[in-house]
Amino acid sequence: MQPLEIPKIGWLVFRFSPCHWDWDYSSDERGAAPSLRKEAALRLRSHTRYYIPRCCPPAAIPAVRGEVAVSWRPSTEFAGNLYKGEGILPASPHKVWECIKPVAGGLRTKWDQNVKDFEVIxxxxxxxxxxxxxxxxxxxxxxxxxEFVDVVVMKQYEDGTMLSAATNVEHPLCPPQPNFVRGFNYPCGCFCIPVPGEPDRTELLTFFQTDLGGYLPQTVVDSFFPSSISGFYSNLTKAVKALKA
Structure with missing residues (x-):
């Protein structure tokens, strides 16, 4: 068996810091992150498209509190899009994390309509x-x-933010399976961010960058992801409300 080569996890985690979406910079530039935040936001606003659920008024663009705002821009990793979801959930970061953390036997398969099974290889x-x-x-x-095979990393920051990040990888114990099309997740992740002064609310920042594989019309792919991400937030909100205190 050949040794498994694991991608550079540190780069993956830092690339998707809450301050920068799809913003590459080295460890020497970390101190400059806050000063770049405004510039990054302005660039994103001019280069992103937004999807707002029908129940949300146009004035809610680009951020919808209590609902979800979905924006996207062309990916630099593959011939598709990088999607960003933003929303506030009515639960503590701990409860939100319990619902989304990528562990065997976790709750994700119970509430996420787009996840049929999850296993740790x-x-x-x-x-x-x-x-x-x-x-x-x-x-x-x-x-x-x-089916997707990924290297997944979990991390907790000093401010209480919890992160799950992933990217595709090949593994000798998990060759392509019959009856499934192999898809590929490029660097993606979920941030559970505490809301200052509101312990029972969580800002959930998500990034999806998925190549579904196969031969799908681009119109199908383009319509699937925004509605799917909106449904992700809606179903997660129901799941955290159902958790016992």
């Missing part, structure tokens, strides 16, 4: 693992079941 450390996720068919079966 190999645990590298307590916070780094190789995982396989399968998804059901979608868009009236136009999108057939998919």
């Amino acid at each position: 190999e645990a590298i450390t307590d916070t780094v693992s190789i995982c396989r996720t399968t998804t059901p068919s979608a868009c009236m079966r136009i999108i057939s079941p998919r």
